[in-house]
Amino acid sequence: MSPPVAPLGWSRWLVPPAALSVHLSIGQAYAWSVFKPSLESALDLSGTQSALPFQLGIVMLGLSAAFGGTLVERNGPRWAMTVALICFSSGFLLSALGAATEQYWLIVFGYGFVGGIGLGIGYISPVSTLIKWFPDRPGMATGIAIMGFGGGALIASPWSAQMLESFGSDNTGIAQAFLVHGLTYAVFMSLGVLLVRVPRPAKTAADGGPAPLEGVQVSANSAIRTPQFWCLWVVLCMNVTAGIGILEKAAPMITDFFADTSTPVSASAAAGFVALLSAANMLGRIGWSSTSDLIGRKNIYRVYLGVGALMYALIAWVGDSSKPLFICCALVILSFYGGGFATIPAYLKDLFGTYQVGAIHGRLLTAWSTAGVLGPLIVNWIADRQEEAGKSGESLYGLSLIIMIGLLVIGFVANELVRPVHARHHIPAQKEAVDVHERQQPA
Amino acid sequence: MSTSDSSPPDSSPSGRRGLITFAWLWVGAPLAYGLYELVRKATQLFTG
Structure with missing residues (x-):
């Protein structure tokens, strides 16, 4: 999959909201604790057990960011955001199935393992692109995106709590809440997939061939x-x-x-x-x-x-x-x-x-x-x-x-x-x- | 930079302005909701 190159006249100010749509979604991970009390009472779990999906998610975040980084560089931000969208949303959908059938291992696997891959790939997906669009202000550009990861929990925490209140805290209510989360985040993250573009490649004035990047470059x-x-x-x-x-x-x-x-x-x-x-x-x-x-x-x-x-x-x-x-x-x-x-x-x-x-x-x-x-x-x-x-x-x-x-x-x-x-x-x-x-x- | 074909970094022709506004509202609205809830909770530090 080749990275989507921006057409002439594409504004770089479309890239930060693309990044934010992903980071605001995956930042939900830090609001996992909202589900813990309901899961504990509905599925008869201990506090340690109910923390497992989050812990596995964070482990998978680190592993997928570390090992998937080269793939993200090769395939570009749209590929990475698509992978993040599919994994993160599927994680919730699998968790919904797990809650509905009272199979807790499916919640751990879905949210923790599958969703965790979405966290890692999603976290690094816009970084390189933002830096290339904002060579004059790389700190601000990545700051906007990574602020989104912090903001994601602020949104998810009251939103998830209200949903559990509406649907109920039994396993059916939790399943419905997971289902709505999965579908909503899929729609929300799709903005990033659709909007993200890499800058047009620079060409040398002399022969029209690819121009080298400025400054030191290390693999x-x-x-x-x-x-x-x-x-x-x-x-x-x-x-x-x-x-x-x-x-x-x-x-x-x-x-x-x-x-x-x-x-x-x-x-x-x-x-x-x-x-x-x-x-x-x-x-x-x-x-x-x-x-x-x-x-x-x-x-x-x-x-x-x-x-x-x-x-x-x-x-x-x-x-x-x-x-x-x-x-x-x-x-x-x-x-x-x-x-x-x-x-x-x-x-x-x-x-x-x-x-x-x-x-x-x-x-x-x-x-x-x-x-x-x-x-x-x-x-x-x-x-x-x-x-x-x-x-x-x-x-x-x-x-x-x-x-x-x-x-x-x-x-x-x-x-x-x-x-x-x-x-x-x-x-x-x-x-x-x-x-x-x-x-x-x-x- | 020796470019003859790269996009001007700050170009935002009028056709894109609508898209830029929509994109920022898309992410800004839920963030504003989160911040509102946060401020409501944070005031408990001074009233609770």
Whole structure:
């Protein structure tokens, strides 16, 4: 399948909504928890069992992004968005069948395995194309798309809850809700499939042949052999671990932190805090990523990691004496968490060029999978041990905060070690120009 | 860039403006709904 080349006069401002239609859909994954209580009561499941479809989905996201990146580069964004649409929607339809027949394994397989492939391919599908359309503002362009992934949960969370309320929380109601999700997301994502276009290939003025891409270009296979790739892997992993540590445990954390004070936090206020963190996460994606176009990628990661560490230190230092300060610091940390996700494709483009940036991004997302395990593990394990030791309130989290500061400092050092890629990893200009030209010819 | 055939990056002829508006509304409307629900929930931090 050859990538769809934009006709003359095609506006690049049609590409971000195409990307958003996919990211706003697959971002639903973070709202899976809405289905958990209904599934647990309808199919007699434990909390661990009901989390399985989401966990498998995230594992498949990392694997399909890492291993499918080269295919996405070869076949183009329309192919990738079509695969994402089919897999993500089929996942819901299989889950509907599973819920209707009370076969829970089918929900795990459908949503987790099949839908998870849609998550991974969908996540990386527009990145390379956006960077090529917006060479002057790559941070802003990828920030818009990746903001969509954060926004997807904001939409799905109330929408899914209302649907379960209407259809009922028994297995038939859940099946109907899954069915509506699958069909709606298929229609919604089809906008992306129909709209997405790659820019017209540049040609040399001299002979009309394919012009080489500007700047350094490195293939995905070479990129993973460079220290720069692994430095960025550490940067992303540390930044995400630090953010996820707060995000995953936000409600109990703010409740515990101020439990021993004169102004304890109620359950509904804690839910409001979680919502505010989601907003900071989403706004950080577009805001900080766009800022990186102005101040540079290395500098913005210095801010994410350096100021992030300071924010954690401030929380540890001030403790439970100031609730507004705690909330402000947490919001800044979460905005850096989102910004870190959204800025990494532009950082990769700066270092490795646009040649196979989507595939390289896919491979780097294994850092996200690692952080997804590390962050919650650190915070939960330490909080449990501290509780066993008889501690309460803010002292449950003191050690976790110090560990997060350490992780951010490691990330800061890794960012400082990033240097331009050595010339031996660059691909010859003519080979890359011919490859790009061949990919954009009709089959 | 040495191009003779690439699209002008910011070109949006009037024929495309309708499509651009439709596409942004398509994704903007559900996002606005999500943000509205988020703001409603977030205010609980100050009232709850």
